[in-house]
Amino acid sequence: MGAARHPRGLTRLHPFTLLSIAGALPALAWIVPSPSGGLSTAAVALGLAISARAFRTAIFTAAPFWLFLLLLHDVPTTIAIGFRITTMVASFVWVVAALPPPRLVEAMVAAGWSASAAYVFAATLSAVPVLRARAGRIADAQRCRGLSPRGGPVQRLRALRALAVPLILSALHEVDERALALETRRLVPGARRTPLSPPSDHAVERVMRWALAAACVAALAWRLR
Amino acid sequence: MLIPVAAAISLALSAAVDAVALPLFLDTTGTILATALGGPVVGISTGVVTSAVNSLRNPTFWPFVAVQVIVALYAWMAARAGLFRSFKTAVPAGFGLGVIAAITSTPISYLVFGCTTTGGIALTTALGKALGLPPLGACFFGSFLADFGDKAVTFALVTSVLHGLPRRTAARFPWALRAIRAA
Amino acid sequence: MTRLALERVTFRYPATEAPALVDVSLEVAAGEVVAIVGSIGAGASTLLLVAGDLAPRVVGGHLEGSVAFDGEGVRGTVLPTPWTQLSGMAFAVWDEVAFGPANLGLARDEITRRVDRAIARLGIEGLVSREPTTLSGGELQRVIIAGILAMQPGLLLLDEPTAELDPIGARSLWELVRALAREGTAILVASSDLDALPAVADRVVWLDRGRLQAIGSAALLGSEALVAASLGTTVASVWHGARLPSPYPVSVAQALQRWERR
Numbered sequence: 001m002g003a004a005r006h007p008r009g010l011t012r013l014h015p016f017t018l019l020s021i022a023g024a025l026p027a028l029a030w031i032v033p034s035p036s037g038g039l040s041t042a043a044v045a046l047g048l049a050i051s052a053r054a055f056r057t058a059i060f061t062a063a064p065f066w067l068f069l070l071l072l073h074d075v076p077t078t079i080a081i082g083f084r085i086t087t088m089v090a091s092f093v094w095v096v097a098a099l100p101p102p103r104l105v106e107a108m109v110a111a112g113w114s115a116s117a118a119y120v121f122a123a124t125l126s127a128v129p130v131l132r133a134r135a136g137r138i139a140d141a142q143r144c145r146g147l148s149p150r151g152g153p154v155q156r157l158r159a160l161r162a163l164a165v166p167l168i169l170s171a172l173h174e175v176d177e178r179a180l181a182l183e184t185r186r187l188v189p190g191a192r193r194t195p196l197s198p199p200s201d202h203a204v205e206r207v208m209r210w211a212l213a214a215a216c217v218a219a220l221a222w223r224l225r
Numbered sequence: 226m227l228i229p230v231a232a233a234i235s236l237a238l239s240a241a242v243d244a245v246a247l248p249l250f251l252d253t254t255g256t257i258l259a260t261a262l263g264g265p266v267v268g269i270s271t272g273v274v275t276s277a278v279n280s281l282r283n284p285t286f287w288p289f290v291a292v293q294v295i296v297a298l299y300a301w302m303a304a305r306a307g308l309f310r311s312f313k314t315a316v317p318a319g320f321g322l323g324v325i326a327a328i329t330s331t332p333i334s335y336l337v338f339g340c341t342t343t344g345g346i347a348l349t350t351a352l353g354k355a356l357g358l359p360p361l362g363a364c365f366f367g368s369f370l371a372d373f374g375d376k377a378v379t380f381a382l383v384t385s386v387l388h389g390l391p392r393r394t395a396a397r398f399p400w401a402l403r404a405i406r407a408a
Numbered sequence: 409m410t411r412l413a414l415e416r417v418t419f420r421y422p423a424t425e426a427p428a429l430v431d432v433s434l435e436v437a438a439g440e441v442v443a444i445v446g447s448i449g450a451g452a453s454t455l456l457l458v459a460g461d462l463a464p465r466v467v468g469g470h471l472e473g474s475v476a477f478d479g480e481g482v483r484g485t486v487l488p489t490p491w492t493q494l495s496g497m498a499f500a501v502w503d504e505v506a507f508g509p510a511n512l513g514l515a516r517d518e519i520t521r522r523v524d525r526a527i528a529r530l531g532i533e534g535l536v537s538r539e540p541t542t543l544s545g546g547e548l549q550r551v552i553i554a555g556i557l558a559m560q561p562g563l564l565l566l567d568e569p570t571a572e573l574d575p576i577g578a579r580s581l582w583e584l585v586r587a588l589a590r591e592g593t594a595i596l597v598a599s600s601d602l603d604a605l606p607a608v609a610d611r612v613v614w615l616d617r618g619r620l621q622a623i624g625s626a627a628l629l630g631s632e633a634l635v636a637a638s639l640g641t642t643v644a645s646v647w648h649g650a651r652l653p654s655p656y657p658v659s660v661a662q663a664l665q666r667w668e669r670r
Contacts, residue, residue, distance in 0.1 A: 061283065072363075085285070092284030102499040120270070123229035123496030124236075124278045126541060130491075131237035139244040156245045157378065161385060163241040164251070168234055168258065168386045172394060174492050175230050176467065180457070181493035183466050184485040185508035185555060194510045194519060196503060229496065396423035397468060 014201040015099050015107040017209055021048075022095035024212040029087035031219040035076075038083025045090035052097040058090040065089075101125050103199055110198035119187060123178075135167050227263050227398075231255035232275040249375045252279065253296045253326075257383045260300040261309055262398040268297035292329045296376075299325055300383075304400065309384050319380030323373035330372065331365045410478060411563050411594035412436040412459055417473035419458055424469075428454040430618045431473075436563070436594045438479065441585060443609035444598040445629070445639050451618040452598035453488070456565045459596055460485035477563060479594070482512070484561030488568040490548040494540050501543070501551055502527070502536040508559040519558075526558040529584060545572035553581070557588075564588065566597040570604070582608045603641045605629060606658040614639065630656035 029041040049058040065085045069078040101122060108118040142162050148155070235255030242249050255275055260268025272293025280287035299322050303309065308318040387395075412435065419429040429451050436442050436459075444452040457463035460483050464471050477483055487493055498504035505526055509519040527533055530550040535543065540551060549572040556564065566585070570578035582604050589595055589610075599605065605612060606626040614622040614634060622628055630644040632654045640648065643663050644656035657663040 061285075065285075089284050092280065092287075096281050100499070102503065105497060119495075119497055120228050120274055121277070124232045124274050125281075126494070126496045126499075127229055127233035128236045128278065130541065131233050132240045135237055135240035135244070139241065153247070156247050159245045160241060160247060160249075160378070161382065163244060164238055164254075164382055165385050165389060167237065167241060168254070168382075169389055171230050171234050172262075172386075172390065175227055176394065176397065177487060177489065177492040178230070178496075180462050180466055180485070181487055182495065183462060184460060184483075184487075185495065185559070186482065186511040187495070187507075188511075192513045194513055194516060196506055196510055196516070196519070392423045 014199050014205050015104045016111070016201070017205045018095050018099050019104075020209045020212050022091040024216055025091040026084070026088040027216045028219060029084045031216065031223050033223070035079050035083065038080060038087060041087040042083045042090065045087045045094065048094040049090045049097075052094050054093045054097040057097075058086075058093040061093065062086045062089040106195055106197060107199050109193050110195040116187065119182075131167065131171060134170065135163065138163055138166050227259055227267055228271050228274055231259035231262075231267075231271045232278060234258065235271075235275045236279060248371075249378055250371075251375065251379055251382070253293065253376070254379050254382060256293050256297050257300040257379060258386060260297050261304045261383060261387060262400055264400050265297060265301040268300060269294050272297045288333050289330055291333060292326055295329045296322065296326060303380075309380075309387050312381055312384055315380045315384040316377050319377035320373060322380065323376035324369070326372040326376055327365060327369040331368045334368060409438045410435050411438050412596065413474075413476040413478070414455075414459065415474045415476075417458060417471065417475060419454060419463060419472075420470045421454075421463075422468040422470075426618075428618050429458065432615075432618075432620050433473075434613060434620065434623070436596050438562075438594050439589050439592050440610045441589045441595045441597065441608055442611045442613060443605045443626075444596065444613045444615055445600070445602065445605070445634070446598075446615035447637070447639070449617070450615045452615055453567050454618075455615065456485060456567050456596065456598055459483070459563070460565045479562040481560050481562030483563045483565065484508075484556035484559050485565040486553055486556050486567060486569055488571055490545060490552045490572060493552045494548070495555075499539055500537050501532065501540055504540045504551055505554045505558050508555050512559060522558045522560065523554075526554040529557060529587075530554040531580065546574060546577055549573060550577070550581075562594065564593050564595045566595065566599075568599060569597065570599065570601050578604065602629060602639065603643075603659075606641065606662075626658060627655060630654075630658040630662075632656075 025041050025045050029038050031037070032041070046055065046058060049055045062082075062085060066078070066082050069082050069085075073081070105118045105122045108121070142159070147159055147162055232255050235252050238251040238254055242251055252275065253272070256268055256272040259271035273290055276286055276290035276293050303315075303318045303322075308314040414432055414434045417429055417432045418427050420427045432451075432455065434442070434455075444455060446452050454463065457467060458471065458475060461475070461477065462485060463469055495504055495507040498507055502523060506519050506523045509522050514522070527536060530553060532547065532550050532554060535547060535551065540548065543551065549569070553566075553569060569585075570581055573581060578601060582601075585595055585597065585608055597609070606629060609626050612624060612626055612628040613620060614628065614637075616637070622631070622633065624631075628634060629639070629641045630647070631640070632648070634640045635644050635648045635656060638645075640656065641658045643660055644658050647656040647663065648654070657666050
């Protein structure tokens, strides 16, 4: 069967559980007062990122924020906002590394989302690299025809137009062909799709998801008290 | 079928922008285009999907989903008013959107990130601060400088595309013909 | 048993004046392979879209006449450019092939059975865990065809199915087409692989500017009219070039027979 079918460790959890953890951490980071709240959520999120071998990505994404924060704000504000941003970045980076898109799509289908909704999400993911590669090819082709991406802003804008318009028009043309291809393979609105390998979802996990949501609401209520 | 393609356009255009080294995002192109072609619901969906997929690469984009929704609504009104008919109307409309987008993104940027979103905005915010603006004002200054030109270029680009659509493709999108009043 | 019956079909794409098909009538029976030949813009692709219930239902436009599909299973269309036919929802080849059957809502073990069989028939067992976007054109074309076969179509519509394949791949695809026909599938194929058609097609349809010019056995590919329109097989064209008498042979085997009898 397909690749990426044998998740290990934490990533074995149901995709929705992973998502709710990744959603609850930043929420708690904002709700619980700084610095203890942000510090602990950031620590958890970074720990998760390490478990998914995504620590470096998380640090590199979060670092510039710290720099600019220091530039713009005083130290307590920097720490408060910095840990929130770090939590958010790290938990997202973790969930992206831990949750392959096919598993999420499978979970969405199994949970009764319509196949079309899951399709929109998955198709965007797979179309981006294709279009980016094509943008590179168009840039090469226009360069061969003497288009220069240098000079003043007006020339650059003209160059941008020469790159972007063909890219967009070709993508739109493909909308038609894609629609035909999906139709012939019966991706029709409202169709009940068979999930190919639905992720297992234990009662414990369902309880855990609700508990996380409840914790966030409770923290918010306590904070607004 | 339009939604994933339009969202992918928004995300792929950064490659074209890199090639010409201009300080633009163009990350609302797909949203505006989808609105002009498919109406407000398609436009808003495109905006949400764009933000969701974009935040897989850089999670700090997710809170700005609100901006994408505002952009879609604005583009819908612009299309209804026929502002995509020529560059003369599209570019000012883009500037108008720049102001609105800056107004929307400022509070998000300020509250969530302390105004440190993406290198460019943070730097212009620092500039605003150096000019003696208050924090929120400096933040708006930063967002405004970033959005103003970007949205005007985006509108001009969408207008080019709408006018360049082959008739057979355009006929598939009833909204497109109405937007450029070619029907 | 007739699977597909087109009766006096005229079709116009949206926002166009000239019709893409004019007054076309055609029947395809179960177990029959019908090949459409014609120059670019002759309407072969449009005819397949109409037969596959994709035009005007999906592409829009206006249709006169009637299109009737009778029989079990679905109508499966393989379009000419494989990269736009990826589902976008599968991140491995196996899942890509399973996309259609899953959308049909079949039981999971039935899907597995059909997908494994389709993969074996196309000889792409080695690709099952590859990511579809990393495949070459020829590999992709086989994957797409497998994806349609896994839906077990009663009517199979192929638009230039060998365009991305190398000669060996093309030959095994044509053998597969014959095998499917033997199992009772009705097949309508548009192809410019003219030399392969005599061994594959039961009947040949010549389409020109949307009109059905001629219909007959594969011997049509050796007729003076098709050779003059550059739609004859290589053997027929050589025979024509040598000013030998018509009707021309369409294959090497036929040519040898004729030559020996001379």
